[in-house]
Amino acid sequence: MYSVNYHRAASVADAAKLLKSGDAKLLSGGMTLIPAMKTRLAAPSDLVDLSRIKELQGVKVSGKTVTIGAATTHHDVASNEKLKKACPALAHMASRIGDPAVRYKGTIGGSIANNDPAADYPAALLALDATIVTNKREIAAGKFFTGLFETALKDGEIITAVTFTAPLKAAYEKFRNPASRYAIVGVFVAKGKDGVRVAVTGAGDDGVFRSKEIEAALTKSFTAAALDGVKISAKNLMSDIHASADYRANLVAVMAKRAVAAANA
């Protein structure tokens, strides 16, 4: 790792100001950035640490509205009692990210800002039709995730929170890469009052995406049986040493079926 100037931001405004120094990067849990710096794939001049900013912390549930501060760790999302009642699917999903060490450090804001194509949160937020709140504006999840490791965030923009309306039913099922244990395919299904949304992570060659075939079938009947015979095209799916596009297409259907069964359980 090269030497770097470390700044602990006191507030979001302070962080925005510090972010203008040199080639600065925002640091939250550091689960991706620090390894990238250690291997010298990233070499920022300055790090602006968001993890101690109070206003970015914690889960709030108000009626059906859930708001999660950007610097809330996966552990705090997984163990929040109000969230477990309002949207147990998201709490359960967070409880299965990485390993305990990752869950105690990694944050929701860091995960979605990085938009790793195998990360879990992008699928959840897209299926939950969440809104990503920054220090400048609000962005719908459908417009936020724009490609592999790409988001709609502009220079100097800082995610402050994620907010969504709790679904009627939801569940997430993932098939793990046997080596890294990241999702080879993760499917988040959510049935809200405005309809069914299904988002898939790990599989798309351009990152997280909504499966229109599955959404259509589940809109007719929100049951696992409704997905019998639904074929997922392997087109635009990733193919690598762990899973061919055909295999991923199969897993999308299987994980969707299991997620619906879990959501209905």
Add this chain to the structure above:
Amino acid sequence: MNYDAGDYAASLDAAMAAADYAGFAERKAAAAKKGKLRGIGMSNYIEACGLAPSAAVGSLGAGVGLWESAEVRVNAAGTIEVLTGSHSHGQGHETTFAQLVNQRFGVPIDSVSIVHGDTDKVQMGMGTYGSRSGAVGMSAVAKALDKVEAKAKKIAAHLLEADEGDIVIEDGALKVTGTDRQVPWFQMALAAYTAHNLPGGMEPGLKETSFYDPSNFTFPAGCYVCEVEIDPETGVTEIVQFVAADDFGNIINPMIVEGQVHGGVAQGIGQALLEGTRYDASGQLLTASYMDYTMPRADDLPSFKVSTSNTPCPGNPLGIKGCGEAGAIGSPPAVINAITDAIGITDIAMPASPSTVWAAIRATKH
């Protein structure tokens, strides 16, 4: 070289019983009701270990002899240092080699220290591989212990004014058989070094060296039975039962032997299901870290049912066959046979990863 001794049927019978082979059809039917494909696979292996008679490996073109060396130093206080050419990197020589000395002389196990891997101290040796540390390395120690014992008995016979042939060593003392006359081990050792009262012409001190060259390979053998359940929707293979029944000859430390089998079976299951080195068309290694190379982890493995039978090996003085590689040899074919049995095919490439298994299942439907 000839296969020497082994009770192959005993391993087969033990494995079949532990695996409840007879009850498999019922378990397969129960799995089918859950939508799972259940299969059972067996492998019977025999290997050539205890490397190796030097003349034999020389005739095969080896540039070295495969004997092993040992040195046993009995210090003036009676403590014992064993210097061995067998290196210990997790195999527990510090325990088993000390047990050998304890069993022979009855001295406390913590008065025995094992020295290995230090070329400033240890004479030339040939190392640890081919399940040779027990069969060859410990045989070299045993040979040096023979020499120590012979001299110790001479000293004790002299001190006790008895016939050397009447001296027995037990419980940390040298005793005149059939009497209550004895000299403690440490007192005999001190006498060797004070040299005030040794048999005429005897050199002071008590330190012996040996080189042991085996007369044959050793032939551990066994029977492994693996039972799997495959999820046909995802191709995930779960090992629901794994049985290893081995004939390792005489065993010095059952717990260490069991640990060696566990490690070997984990490695073999890794080879069968998980591990594979992959390159792209340009020669770039794609499995360069554990993010892509699948090492077996605890949650990939079942609890193993392990047992041994113990046909003494006639080729070395301790009757040891060796156990270091058995697990890794017997397990991959057992796992693959279970998978092919579950799917109803005759072959599948290793590693039988979920995607490979899923593709194999799909191919049976076309």
